[in-house]
Amino acid sequence: MTPDNAGLAKEADPLSPERLDSMTYRLIAMGFILLTLVIITGAAWAQYTWHRWWSWDPKETSALVAWLVYLVYLHGRLVRWPRKLVAWVAVLGALAVVFCYAGVNIWGGGMHAYGKPTGGLRTAAQHSFTGMDTTEATLSKLFLVAYLAAWAITLGAASFRSRGAALVGTVMVAAGALLQTAAIVQRSVMAGRLPFGTGYEYAVSFAWAMAIVYLVVERRLNTPVFGTVALPLLLGVLAYGFLLFPEKGVSPLPVALQNLFWLHLHVAIAIVSYSILMLATATAALYLVRARKEEQPASESRLDDNGGA
């Protein structure tokens, strides 16, 4: 099936299973292509720096694992697996992305050791802004508050079905993204490169990309319910960055990361890809909630089909 033309109608339920399924598929299709590019640019960079395009390093292997999980999602739709099962695969895909992003650094070794968390939760609070420039610390506090407030407001908007509050929630996310952009620019100017060099910097950039992708998807879905599920994912990434990396100063790049062309290209694609895939999990999770009683097979739909999104 393809979500038929009725799904396009504006007055249609923004959280209808068809729309959510279609949105999940669209996000995953785009995120999957980008994830492919993440692996390819990673291979090109590895060839350049490690002289081997593939060496089964835990980081590259876990990116491949995430890629394989999404491949199961896409082929599952092709053979018309039940849509709920397919949605569960999408959720599993996000876990694979999280494993690739953080898990490997925590549990695996390998050559991406520079992303390993160095701090514990016990001392996290007093090190939240250590090493940062004052302006950046202020901006960081502001955007953290903005995102937290956005989540609280969105929760309220979803509970009381208030359109006005939903709009305020979206504006708060936009404000957070704007403040975070300022913090990122400030840091980039100081470092002479984009903030992709340390685990903390990577988390902040990742969260920023999530905020941007969130705003795009939220505009399409037009419901605060999406934010209630998606914003905690963004806050989780920020929490990981702020709490587990006690040293947040601008530090020089390890030798393996010195090629700025590949660093910028590879990490930029990675944060966008991961963001899209993480938010696809939010839509997949909402689908699972909404389609509890549904037992229809998935369709091999395509992006140019008439979808709700």
Place this chain on the structure above:
Amino acid sequence: MATEPKYEYRAQVPEPSLAQWLWDTAQSVRTTIYVLPAIAVASTLGALVPQNRPPEYYAMLYGAKRGWVITHLGLDHLYTSTWFLVLIALLLVNLAACVFRSWRRAAREYRGPTAEALARKLRGPRAANCWFGRTSASAIEQPIVRGLQRAYCAVRVTEEAGARRIVARRWSWAAYGRIVTHLAIFLVALGAVLGMAPSTSLDEDVMIQEGETWKDRGKLGFDVRLDKFHMDYYPGTDTPSHYASDVTLFSNGAEVGKGTATVNQSLVHGGVSLGQSSWGLAGVRLTVTSKGGSHEPVTFPFLPSADAMGNQVWDLDEQGRVAFLADRKWALVANAFVLDAVVQNGEIVGSASDKPRNPALLLQGVSGLDAGKHQFREIGWLRRGSTATFGDHAVRFDDVIYTSTLSARKDMGLPLVWAGFILTTLGMIVMFYLRPRAFLVELSPTGRAEETRIGVAPSGRELLDADRQLIEQACQTQLKRGNGSR
């Protein structure tokens, strides 16, 4: 007593033969979605369990029982284990069979429905998407054709029983996107195999000590001498900023090249690229200057070993801790070595890092060896670049002796790998975002003057919103659902 059956039914479809079953399984996407998770699970294990370590390492890290399981299941060298390679082979066979199967479907999609097949959809009970224009067919034909052409359609106009048939096809070639994406995976696989085959490629770790020459045994086509290894640090940190090996290349004893290999800049000679891969320490280098002014080099070799967690450790080789001077009267004894000296109350208490930023050596001198009455003389800790005296000698700690590992690579498979990567991505974009479309706009006179019936096929769900908008723009009108009657 058993009675004869009155009727007997034979199965309509015969049981498939084993060969047929194998073929069906091979070309089934269902097989794919069983093999893919299996590879994913295996790879996850490989990412979690450190690879290619000695069995004792696993026993220590995971305990004796689990370590035994890991080494016996091949999880310690997972990516080269038979069962993992079998999974990869299964996937490739499945991929090949699926591509073979979908070739025809792609060709059919490429051709698209014929004009007649589309025209049939305009007749009969399910006909829809008709509109009546108050103008003649000839007047609106050209604007429609131009509009469709602008929207990347290949347009063909025919005349059939007084009606103009405009057949527009768009992105027909996109039918092959799926095939390209899947075939490109083979290119990558083939490139990987070529990259591993010794006859076409080279993957050699060249480990050389400073001042020594790595003798080629018919692999690289040249010998490599490491003149100097450099390791620089960012100021005030123990973060290295630069690793580089100055090397000279020889062929048949004659110098054929000279240059520097760094991490981010390989040195290429004769199709072989030499890249900086890792470093190590072979020992320490000192110079003893005697009263007469003669200089004598002294080295203390290291015995590389690994700590409990498999990290490289460099320390003095017990066998080589005594160095006799040329006069046979004196000897130097190295008692301890630290890589990055930490000084507390004038005493060296340990190493601040695992890099030789501030190496120090604890030395003793021995005199009277010729007289058979040897005597120890404390020299103490000697830092790199500093000099101490013992008897009528001066000893200077020149430097550590580095070893450098260069990765010598020649990968004939690389062009295939990159081509495969690019094609698979392009194929995906085509697959997800472009779809071959074919539609018919039929202009037929209604019998009334200056009135034309505009019929569009396909209709209903088969006509996507994107198609509809495209045709509406071309016809400059809005299409209504209906069966053609007013």
